[in-house]
Amino acid sequence: xxxxxxxxxxxxxxxxxxxxINCAYSNSASDYFIWYKQESGKGPQxxxxxxxxxxxxxxxxxxxxxxxxxxxxxxxxxATQPGDSAVYFCAEKKANAGGTSYGKLTFGQGTILTVHP
Amino acid sequence: xAGVMQNPRHLVRRRGQEARLRCSPMKGHSHVYWYRQLPEExxxxxxxxxxxxxxxxxxxxxxxxxxxxxxxxxxxxxxxQVVRGDSAAYFCASSPNPSWSYEQYFGPGTRxxxx
Numbered sequence: 714x715x716x717x718x719x720x721x722x723x724x725x726x727x728x729x730x731x732x733x734i735n736c737a738y739s740n741s742a743s744d745y746f747i748w749y750k751q752e753s754g755k756g757p758q759x760x761x762x763x764x765x766x767x768x769x770x771x772x773x774x775x776x777x778x779x780x781x782x783x784x785x786x787x788x789x790x791x792a793t794q795p796g797d798s799a800v801y802f803c804a805e806k807k808a809n810a811g812g813t814s815y816g817k818l819t820f821g822q823g824t825i826l827t828v829h830p
Numbered sequence: 831x832a833g834v835m836q837n838p839r840h841l842v843r844r845r846g847q848e849a850r851l852r853c854s855p856m857k858g859h860s861h862v863y864w865y866r867q868l869p870e871e872x873x874x875x876x877x878x879x880x881x882x883x884x885x886x887x888x889x890x891x892x893x894x895x896x897x898x899x900x901x902x903x904x905x906x907x908x909x910x911q912v913v914r915g916d917s918a919a920y921f922c923a924s925s926p927n928p929s930w931s932y933e934q935y936f937g938p939g940t941r942x943x944x945x
Contacts, residue, residue, distance in 0.1 A: 756834075756921050756936035757873065758909045775849055798870035802872055806932055816932040817863070817886060 725827045732793045734824045736786040736803035744808040747818065748777060748788045750799045757802060760788070765808075790826075798828045832857065834924050834937035835904075842943045843912050851907040851940045855924030862905045864897060865935060867919045879905060912944045 727734050738746075744765040749757035763770045763777045763786075770777050776789040786803050804818040835854040841876075843849050855862050860881050865873040875889040879899035890897065899905040909916055919941050923934035 747933070749936075756938045759933060759935065762933060800847050804873075816861075816928045816934055817878055818865075818873075818934065819875065820865075822872050825868075 722822070723825045723827070725829065726793050726826055727794050728793065728795060728830050730793055732788075732797070732826060732828075734790075734801050734803075734826065736788075736821055738786060738803075738805050738821075740805065740807055740819075741781075741784065742807050743805040745806040745816075746777070746779060746786050747804045747806075748775075748786075749802045749804060749820075750797075751765040751802060752799045752821070760801075793826075793828050795828045795830055798826055800825050805819045832849055834935050836920075836922050836937035836940050838861065838940060839894050839938060840941050840943070842945060844910050844945055849909040849912050849916070849942055851909075851920050851922075853905040853907070853922030853924075853937060855905070855922075856935055859924035859926055859935075861925045861928060863923045863925070864905075864907050865921045867921060867939070869918075873921060876907075885898070892935055909942075912942075914944050917942055919943045 747762040748760040750760050751757045761772045761775050761777050763779050768779050774791045778787045790797055800823045802820050802823045804820045806816050806818055834872060835857055837852050841849055861881045864876040866876055867873045877888040877890050877897045881899055882901050894910045896908045919939045921936050921939045923936045925934045
């Protein structure tokens with residue numbers, strides 16, 4: 714079936730290290746991907762997105778890489794800080810037939826990132 | 831610019847009661863999505879609405895659940911005759927016209943507990 718999943722459910726890093734969170738997706742029809750950060754008791758917070766016609770996109774301290782050949786998405790966080798500790802979700806949007814483009818998202822299970830000072 | 835607002839933040843209901851969850855989208859957004867999150871799981875799509883229209887309700891349970899987004903006022907997710915399995919966090923997200931941007935902005939969620 715169609716799914717978005719993560720390779721590692723937990724990731725622990727030291728402050729200042731770089732973090733890499735991975736995500737596998739199975740739907741080759743997906744045309745848009747987003748990474749969200751969710752802190753305890755809060756709603757998901759947008760981090761960065763990428764469209765399927767790109768393979769890399771950079772933001773402030775974050776980079777998303779998309780490998781469509783192996784259906785793999787990753788989030789790289791540079792110089793990880795304790796405030797980055799949260800659950801990280803990847804989500805995909807499937808391209809819709811008929812030209813419609815509404816943004817129903819399919820979420821992965823999530824990776825817990827813990828940053829130790 | 832206020833973000834997506836949801837209320838109540840916490841809701842406790844006894845089995846058989848009704849739960850009404852409200853969502854006010856960001857200013858200028860006319861597209862609303864509802865998602866449900868069980869503990870230690872990702873968000874699951876429930877329904878997508880535009881003003882006065884349900885666009886996609888493929889994730890909604892067939893019974894007891896309904897959603898609306900009237901011309902005036904917030905979007906409402908209504909759960910009738912709640913059962914313990916309805917206990918979850920319910921998140922609302924809004925977006926501008928998805929033809930321009932796919933980005934969805936999430937509210938803080940309503941945590942429903944059914945006792």
